[in-house]
Amino acid sequence: MSETFILPTEQDMLDFGVPLAARLADGGVVYLSGDLGVGKTTLVRGLLRAMGHAGRVKSPSYGLVESYDLEGLTVHHLDLYRLGEAEEIEFLGIPDLLDEQSLLLVEWAEKGVGYLPPATLHIAIEDLPDQSRRLTIEKTVAT
Known part of the structure; x- marks a missing residue:
C-alpha cells in the first residue's frame, strides 16, 4: 500500500518533516x-528539524554519512550518489550504526x-x- 502527497514548494517539503518525524x-x-536535485536532502533537513535538530544539515555526498544524535534516537543520513561500487558500503560499517x-x-x-x-519505508520523490x-x-512489509 502506498500514500501519495503533492508538495508545491520547498517549504512544503521541509514542513512535511513534521508528520514524517512522528512516523x-x-x-x-x-x-x-528520486532524480538529482529533487529534494531528498531538503526532506531530510525538514525531518531532522522536526525531530529537534537545530544545527546545520548538509548533504553527505562526499563523506557518505552524517550522523545526528537526537534525544532517544540517532539518525544516520547516507548519500550513495558518489559510490563507485556497491561493495564499498561494507567499509561504512552500517551494521555498527x-x-x-x-x-x-x-x-x-x-x-x-x-x-x-532492508527498508522499512521507501519514499520516492518526483518532479512535476x-x-x-x-x-x-x-x-515495506517484512517477510
Missing part, C-alpha cells in the same frame, strides 16, 4: 529515491542493492511539470 520516531531504515534507537536514511539506495539493510513534487511513500 519515524521509533527508528527504522528509509530509502529515499544500527540498533533499536537508530534511524537510517539512505539517498540513492539503489546503488547499494544487496549491501544495505508545475515545479511541485510528488512524494510516494511505501511501507
Whole structure:
C-alpha cells in the first residue's frame, strides 16, 4: 500500500518533516529515491528539524554519512550518489550504526542493492511539470 502527497514548494517539503518525524520516531531504515536535485536532502533537513535538530544539515555526498544524535534516537543520513561500487558500503560499517534507537536514511539506495539493510519505508520523490513534487511513500512489509 502506498500514500501519495503533492508538495508545491520547498517549504512544503521541509514542513512535511513534521508528520514524517512522528512516523519515524521509533527508528527504522528509509530509502529515499528520486532524480538529482529533487529534494531528498531538503526532506531530510525538514525531518531532522522536526525531530529537534537545530544545527546545520548538509548533504553527505562526499563523506557518505552524517550522523545526528537526537534525544532517544540517532539518525544516520547516507548519500550513495558518489559510490563507485556497491561493495564499498561494507567499509561504512552500517551494521555498527544500527540498533533499536537508530534511524537510517539512505539517498540513492539503489546503488547499494544487496549491501544495505532492508527498508522499512521507501519514499520516492518526483518532479512535476508545475515545479511541485510528488512524494510516494511505501511501507515495506517484512517477510
